[in-house]
Amino acid sequence: MLDLLQSAQRLKQDLLEAPVKKSAALRGQAFVNLFFEPSTRTKNSFELAGKYLGADVINFQGKGSSVEKGETLYDTALNLEAMGVDLVVVRHQASGVPEDLARYLSVPVVNAGDGFHEHPTQGLLDLMTVWERxxxxxxxxxxxxxxxxxxxxxxxxxxxxxxxxxxxxxxxxxxxxxxxxxxxxxxxxxxxxxxxxxxxxxxxxxxxxxxxxxxxxxxxxxxxxxxxxxxxxxxxxxxxxxxxxxxxxxxxxxxxxxxxxxxxxHILGQVENGVAVRMAVLDRLMGGDHE
Amino acid sequence: MSNDTVIRIRGARLIDPYQGLEAPDADIRILNGRVLASQEGQQYPEEVIDARGLWVVPRLIDMHVHFREPGQTWKENIETGSQAAAHGGITAVAAMPNTSPVIDSPELVEWEAKRARDLGLVRLYPVGAITVGSEGQELADLYRMQAAGARAFSDDGQPVMSSQMMRAALSYSTTLRTPIINHAEDKSLSRGASVHEGRPAARLGLAGVPETAESAMVWRDVLLAALTGGRLHVAHVSAMDSIDALAWAQHRHLSVTAEATPHHLLLTDEALTAWGYNPVTKVNPPLRPEASRQALVTAVQKGLIGVLASDHAPHHQDDKARPYPDAPFGISGLETILGGLVTALIQPGLMTPMNALKLLTTGPDGVLGLGCQGLAPGQPADLTLIDPGHVWTVDPDCFYSMGRNTPLQGMALTGQARAAMVNGRWVMREGEVLSS
CATH class of the missing domain: 3.40.50.1370 (Aspartate/ornithine carbamoyltransferase)
Structure with missing residues (x-):
């Protein structure tokens, strides 16, 4: 965990606070934001974190999608995986969906909040905000x-x-x-x-x-x-x-x-650190052995 | 098998709770569907079955199953449910009415019983709905359904929420002499919940239901049984305080009986920790903590709970593949109930085989008023051969049921049915179900 916080801090200094917020760390990598529940902050934060690192990101909303036409979310995720995404970020109103998805998919799954189970990147950004001080x-x-x-x-x-x-x-x-x-x-x-x-x-x-x-x-x-x-x-x-x-x-x-x-x-500091820890998480899961 | 061949089962240990009879080296002869007296039928040729090392037990009854037909036949139907019973060594079942449409009329009761009779794999006793459509609004035609063959009434799957309606149903039961089976659950306490409200639920972030949702209604029902003198049967007891209500009812000599399931006797809510968000653990009432499990075992030992029932509630894998909170409640149980009984109660020495087997024989027979007389001469030959020491691993892929969900998956159980006979005809031998 400390390791993640340190790399988040490094990415914050090197990238977030830099004049040009673009790295090539995740160039050629793509991930999907799979959001079945309304979210602005977390979704945008993941999206920006990915973009700053050079990854391609698509946003998928539960509403208006094939899920509404009756497709199970597992089939949705498998289809996205088949399209070549390297990672799935998921937010769902039911506890346990990210864990279940991880069983079905071979690419990493990041929990962006599930039911009232967990919101791990929120936990990390809160830790980081306190730890910096x-x-x-x-x-x-x-x-x-x-x-x-x-x-x-x-x-x-x-x-x-x-x-x-x-x-x-x-x-x-x-x-x-x-x-x-x-x-x-x-x-x-x-x-x-x-x-x-x-x-x-x-x-x-x-x-x-x-x-x-x-x-x-x-x-x-x-x-x-x-x-x-x-x-x-x-x-x-x-x-x-x-x-x-x-x-x-x-x-x-x-x-x-x-x-x-x-x-x-430090409420806005939390938001800023949200981008930093999500960069660290994405980099950890999708990045190669660069450093 | 021609009609004039005697089937002779030799060498098994007879355990017949109906007659209160136990014999180490039984010799049972069957002709034309009935058990022969010792001097009868000696002129016929014999097919001899060597059953040494096995138990032979008369009609095993699982009085709480869901066969999903009519209306939900992608989950199960009367044929696959009957096969599951035969495979599990269960020769009689009581089928719950929460089908689509609900079994709430004499025509449907007759139709269901005939379907099962034509298949001939298991004796099926229909349970009729208490209220029309099990909607809790108006009483169904209880007398006419009873005349058509209903052996009990229940809105199972749904509790009878209205106390006034429950009072009416229990009043009727005094003249019907048929039990009212209630699925006790105060819906206002359980709304949105899918597991027991305890530590594993809190960790997983799953909405929990306290035991009180069950026990408050069991107490209500027991008090209403006292008020009306009616016959109450409490389905799938899981909560500690429900047991106190049963003890109070016994003390007051009320007509109150109760059942427990093998999964509540074998498992606790720690299964959630092991299975995570896999809804094989999602069952209603939910798996409870260890203290409640032990209390339940004790209540069974003491006879406060006199019936073991599987609550066989099969679901299609697509239904169970939904996120945990959205997945339906229910697991398949017919093919593990016998192993569950031996593993939970007999093998650890908590009950003698005779007393434990009462939970599947005289217990449910008494509740449903069937009057089975076991393997006495002249009686229909319904029996099961059990290998009591056989240890096997639960593999749902080997089920005959269309439902493949059970938290017992992968668990080693002791005791398995080797053969089963209904009305003198083998319906299962060596794990293979034999259709007529």
């Missing part, structure tokens, strides 16, 4: 707040940060906290203020009103009052704390507008 990840306390039950971002952050030795606290409404996620180094609480007291990193999850039935979700007002990162709450955080949000934001619900502009918030 503090390389001692094992000394950190990460607080993730939101609808933990239905969040793939929470799971990827959880596994990523705890693998690096960080302590993780999951915070949310009692009906949206899966007790089965309690593992060593991970605690669950409904008390956001208590968790913030010694937080080094706060990941504020988006409230996803479009996902699942919203049984167990309090009113927007009540949510903001208890689990929103309000300006008042942000004041409790130390000067070196890092505030993250995977986007897109519901301003005034889970995060207040002034907090978005807080110097400790």
């Amino acid at each position: 503090n390389p001692h990840l094992d000394s950190l306390h990460l607080v993730i707040v939101g609808d933990i039950l239905h969040s793939r971002v929470a799971r990827s952050d959880l596994w990523g940060f705890s693998a690096m030795g960080a302590r993780v606290t999951l915070v949310g409404p009692p009906s949206l906290l899966p007790t089965a996620l309690a593992v060593p180094n991970v605690s669950l609480t409904t008390d956001f203020d208590a968790a913030l007291a010694d937080a080094d990193v706060v990941q504020v999850l988006r409230i996803q009103k479009e996902r699942q039935s919203m049984a167990g979700m309090p009113s927007v007002e009540e949510y903001r009052l208890r689990w929103g990162l309000t300006a008042a709450r942000a004041k409790q955080l130390g000067p070196s704390a890092v505030i993250l949000h995977p986007g897109p934001q519901n301003r005034g619900v889970e995060i207040d507008t002034p907090v978005m502009a807080d110097p400790r918030a």
Whole structure:
């Protein structure tokens, strides 16, 4: 993982921050963005990451495709593989689809978010954003707040940060906290203020009103009052704390507008690092032995 | 086999729960579909079957199967389902009515029974729907279906969500003397879920259903059985608190019976960790944690659960090839139920062969009110020869069922049927199903 972060950092310096953002590293390679769920940020981020590295990319939307005409997604993927793509990036509303696809395909499959299972490149970009500011990840306390039950971002952050030795606290409404996620180094609480007291990193999850039935979700007002990162709450955080949000934001619900502009918030930095870690992932999976 | 040849099965160990009879070196003679008394039929030539080392067991009943016909014959049909039964050594089944159309009229009950009778591979007892179309809105013609041959009523696949409807059905059952079988699942607690709500589900990011979705409804049904005096049979018990409800019912001497499946006795939700997102583990009710599995085994040992049933629910591989949350619930079970019984209960010494085999004989016979008398003279010769020590690996490619999905795939089971006879005719020998 550290290896990936280092190469992401290198690519960010050499390419993303360079005047000409074009490398030949993946010239002649092609991959497909297979998105069965709406996404702007992640899809564009993968697309740009591939283009900066010289790869060709096509975008495939679930809507209007042969999938809507009844084709199974496995047949779709096999067809794309037959057309010669070297890698498949997939986003799907059902947990496990990327893993299943990987069993069917001989080319690498990158998970761009599946159901409420995982969103690994989001986990990596969050790690990178924190690691750039503090390389001692094992000394950190990460607080993730939101609808933990239905969040793939929470799971990827959880596994990523705890693998690096960080302590993780999951915070949310009692009906949206899966007790089965309690593992060593991970605690669950409904008390956001208590968790913030010694937080080094706060990941504020988006409230996803479009996902699942919203049984167990309090009113927007009540949510903001208890689990929103309000300006008042942000004041409790130390000067070196890092505030993250995977986007897109519901301003005034889970995060207040002034907090978005807080110097400790690195939300656009996350987006930039998203491109960097995706470059690193694509390069790792499609690149040759160049270096 | 000509009509005047006696089939003589020699040397097997007879285990006959219907008669409460066990004999180490049985000698069973069969003529014209019936078991002969010892002095009968001595003038006829004999075909002698050497069955030393095997068990001979009368009519094995799997009272919870889905044969998908009419309407979903790409998944299974009455013929392939019957073949699967014969292959598994099961000589009688009760078929659930959630076909398309639903078996909710006497005509359909008769049609289904006749289809199976014409094939002659397995005795089929139709289960009629409780409500029209199993939609939970109005009671189906229970009396007329019973007259046409329905042995039980169930909206299986769907729970009877309305308590008022369940009360009505249980009230009817007091005069029908036919059980009401409920698939207990509070849909408002299980909506969108595909696995047990536990650690493996949380890790995989799959929506889980708590055991409470089942046990809350089992408690409701048991309380309604107390209110009405009706006959309740609880399908595929999987939750710990459901067992408490069964114990309470027993304590109150209610007419409440229950079944367990081999997969709930053998597997836990850790199978999800092993199989990942392969929906062979997707079954309803879902595979539960180890503590629940143990509680279920204990309930079977204690007799709180008196029936083993496969919930044979075959699906086409294309249906099961969908993403886990979208794939249908259900696995094929007829060809592994006997091995499951021996492996889960007999081989580890948890139950004697006699007591364990009651789960497939007197248990379901009593629930359905069939009155089978085993291999007593004059009775129809339905029997299975079992090799109790044979260890074999489950390979769905060898199934006769059209459904090839089972989380038992690759597992070593002990005990396998070697031959099966229905009405005096061999329907399976040495693993090969014999059509009439």
